[in-house]
Amino acid sequence: xxxxxxxxxxxxASVRLEWALVALGIAALIAAPFFIYPIFVMKMLCFALxxxxxxxxxxxxxxxxxxxxxxxxxxxxxxxxxxxxxxxPPEAGILxxxxxxxxxxxxxxxxxxxxxxxxxxxxxxALAQMFYFFCVQAPFTEGExxxxxxxxxxxxxxxxxxxxxxxxxxxLAIFLIGVFAIWRIVNSPxxxxxxxxxxxxNRAISLGYSVGRYKLAAFVMSAALAGLAxxxxxxVFQFATLTDVTWQMSGEVILxxxxxxxxxxxxxVVGAGLVVGLENTLATSGFPVTIATGLIFMVCVLVFRRGIxxxxxxxxxxxxAAGRDR
Numbered sequence: 001x002x003x004x005x006x007x008x009x010x011x012x013a014s015v016r017l018e019w020a021l022v023a024l025g026i027a028a029l030i031a032a033p034f035f036i037y038p039i040f041v042m043k044m045l046c047f048a049l050x051x052x053x054x055x056x057x058x059x060x061x062x063x064x065x066x067x068x069x070x071x072x073x074x075x076x077x078x079x080x081x082x083x084x085x086x087x088x089p090p091e092a093g094i095l096x097x098x099x100x101x102x103x104x105x106x107x108x109x110x111x112x113x114x115x116x117x118x119x120x121x122x123x124x125x126a127l128a129q130m131f132y133f134f135c136v137q138a139p140f141t142e143g144e145x146x147x148x149x150x151x152x153x154x155x156x157x158x159x160x161x162x163x164x165x166x167x168x169x170x171x172l173a174i175f176l177i178g179v180f181a182i183w184r185i186v187n188s189p190x191x192x193x194x195x196x197x198x199x200x201x202n203r204a205i206s207l208g209y210s211v212g213r214y215k216l217a218a219f220v221m222s223a224a225l226a227g228l229a230x231x232x233x234x235x236v237f238q239f240a241t242l243t244d245v246t247w248q249m250s251g252e253v254i255l256x257x258x259x260x261x262x263x264x265x266x267x268x269v270v271g272a273g274l275v276v277g278l279e280n281t282l283a284t285s286g287f288p289v290t291i292a293t294g295l296i297f298m299v300c301v302l303v304f305r306r307g308i309x310x311x312x313x314x315x316x317x318x319x320x321a322a323g324r325d326r
Contacts, residue, residue, distance in 0.1 A: 021266070022266075025266070025269075026176070029041075029045075029172055030172070033164075033165060033168045038164050038165065038167075038168045039164070039236070040276075040280055041168065042167065042168055042171045042236045043233070043236070043237075043276055043280075044272060044273050044276045044277070045171050045172060045175040046171065046175075046229050046230075046232050046233040046236065047229070047233075047253075047256065047272040047275070047276050048175065048268065048269040048272035048273065049174070049175050049178045049179065049225065049228065049229040049232070050068075050072050050226050050229035050230070050253055050272070051253050051256040051257055051260070051268030051269065051271055051272040052178065052179055052182050052225070052265070052268045052269065053068075053178070053182065053222050053223075053224075053225035053226040053228075053229060054068050054222065054226065054253045054254070054256075054257060054268070055182075055257050055262065055263070055264075055267070055268045056182050056185065056186070056218065056221060056222045056225065057218055057219060057222040058254075058257060058262055059257065059262040059263035059264070059267075059268075060186050060191060060194050060195060060198065060218075060263065061194045061197060061198055061214075061215065061218045061219075062197065062198030062199075063113075063120060063215065063218070063219065064120070064121045064254075065112075065120075065121065065124040065219075065222075065250070066121045066122070066124050066125035066128065066247065066250050066251070066254075067108060067124035067125055067126075067127055067128030067131075067247075067250055068124075068128075068222070068223075068226055068249075068250050068253055069128060069132075069244060069245050069246060069247065069248075069249035069250040069253070070101075070104055070108065070127070070128045070131045070132075070223075070245060070250075071101035071104055071105055071222075071223040071224075071226040071227045071230065072101075072226045072227070072229060072230035072233075072244055072245075072249060072253075073135070073230055073240070073242075073243075073244030073245030073246075073249065074097075074100060074101055074104055074131065074135075074227065074230070074245065075097030075098060075100055075101040075226070075227030075228070075229075075230035075231040075234075076097065076230040076231060076233060076234035076240035076244050077097075077135065077140070077141055077147065077234075077240045077245075078093075078096050078097040078100040078101075078227075078231070079093040079094055079096060079097035079150075079230075079231035079234045079235065079240070080093070080147040080150045080234040080239065080240035081140050081141075081147055081240075082096050082097075083150050083151060083153065083234075083235070084147060084149065084150045084151065085140070089153055089154065089155070089156075089157070090152060090153045090154075090155055090161060090235050091155055091156060093231065093234075093235065094174075094228065094231040094232060094235065096231075097227050097228070097230060097231025097234070098224050098225075098227045098228045098231060099224075099227075100227065101223050101224055101226060101227020101228075101230065101231075102220050102223055102224035102227065104131070104223060104227075105219050105220040105222065105223025105224065105227075106216070106219075106220050106223075108124060108127045108128075108219070108223070109215070109216045109219030109220060109223070110216060111123060111127065112124050112127070112219070113212055113215045113216055113219065114212075116201075125247065125250070128245075128247060128250060129247065131245060132242070132245050132246060132247070135242060135245050136242065141240075141242075143242075144242060146239055146240055146241030146242065147234075147239060147240045147241075148238070148239045149238060149239070150234060150235065150238040150239055150240070151238070152167065152235055152236075152238065155170055161235065167235075167236060171232055171236060174228065174232050178225050178228055178229070179265070179269075181225065182225065182265070183265060185221060186265075190214075190217075193209055193214055194214060194218055196209075197209070197211055197214060197215065230244060252275065255271070255275060255293065255297060256268055256271035256272045256274075256275050257271055257307070258271070258297065258300065258301075258307060259271035259274055259275065259296065259297060259300050259307060259308060260272070260274070260307050260308055260309050260310075261306055261307025261308060261309035261310030261311070261313075262306075262307060262310070263310070264307070264309050264310050264313065266309050267307050267308070267309035267310055270308055270309050271307070271308070274296070274308075275293060278292055278293055278296070
């Protein structure tokens, strides 16, 4: 058997194993609200989608943004205001939040992609802080009180989202659609070009690709999907506050990716579940959540340098898939 054929068979075995794990995960999420508090799982799914959207930019394009809370929290504000003040249905509010986040991403990305590395990150942080102070002073955000009492309404005039189980499965559907969109982007020719830009930008330029346009497109897509997560969260919890647009939120989504595994599809989901779970568990314990998260982050950096999922795949899943093929 030729080396190329063997490599192809190993890759196919690895893909089959990954799909089996994905199917198992979806089945677990479908059954989760019968065993776990549904509101907690919905919060985890919203942040998991946010982390996956950020991973599209960092893990597959190589762009580190310190301002992704702008899109997450901005979409929450847009959606909450449209649903509460204008009486829009929830699906329209979510689409408005997603579109508003994409527009913010277009403006921020247009300015930020002109620089690379730490300069890119600092520009996104500066622009995010400008948006934060805008939210503090803008009348429609209601300042530090935030927009509260957002009605969940009825999805498409049929599904009553005030019923917790209905709301859960709508959130699960949004999460799966968002993750599938990211997977499709990553595994398309466009995604291959993003990876080539991440690995060697100068070579991508020499091949004739307009690197700036691809970076901007990836930035806008990531912003829109982060906005989808933020708008969904606003409907679930029925409020939008300044917490979602602070720089700490941008740092938190970076931490989720680092803990789970940058550049993996499942890693951000695991990282989000870990961070949200810690926050929920330690909220009433009196032990500082930031210290616990910091300690876990230190352990992951020392032991799981690829992140939890990245390390598990590199050490066990990939060799197991190769072994099955022999």
